[in-house]
Amino acid sequence: MTDSVKPIAPITLPNVQHPEQEEEWLRxxxxxxxxxxxLPETVNGKIAQRAAKIFVRQRMEGENDLGSLVIAIIAEMRAFDFSRSFYSEFAVANAVSDLILDSLGIDRCCGG
Known part of the structure; x- marks a missing residue:
């Protein structure tokens, strides 16, 4: 690794204080x-509900690393039937990450 290339620092979320509120906000x-x-689709509500539940359950189990939370969403959403959706587990997990970063005021462009 050269001096000009630096790894992206992990993003650690604060411990969850109000899991029900966090789940509802994310959903x-x-x-x-x-x-x-x-396009608005009926399945979007089911996708959002499932992803929010996974996210908060992982947080309640003590996981606060955003990268690990994204991987958990990908892994667990693989069982979800995306056949009636434009999305995949990867798009959903990335969207969750973006929403969390935005809520924390962290620039998600260019590793900033």
Whole structure:
């Protein structure tokens, strides 16, 4: 690794204080994002609900590393039937990451 290339520092979230509120915020935010990114679809609500539950359950189990949370969403959403959706588990996990980074005021462009 050269001196000019530095790894991206992990993003550690604060411990969860209000899991129900965090889950509801993420569910609503992700559902809105899914509906606005392409077309509003009935399945978007189910996708958002499942992803938010995975995220908060992982947080309640003590996982606060955003990268690990994204991987957990990808792994667990593989069992979800995306056949009626424009999305995949990867798009959903990336959207969750973007929403969390935005909520924390972290620039998600260019590793900033």
């Amino acid at each position: 609503k935010s992700l559902h809105t994002w899914l509906d606005e990114e392409f």
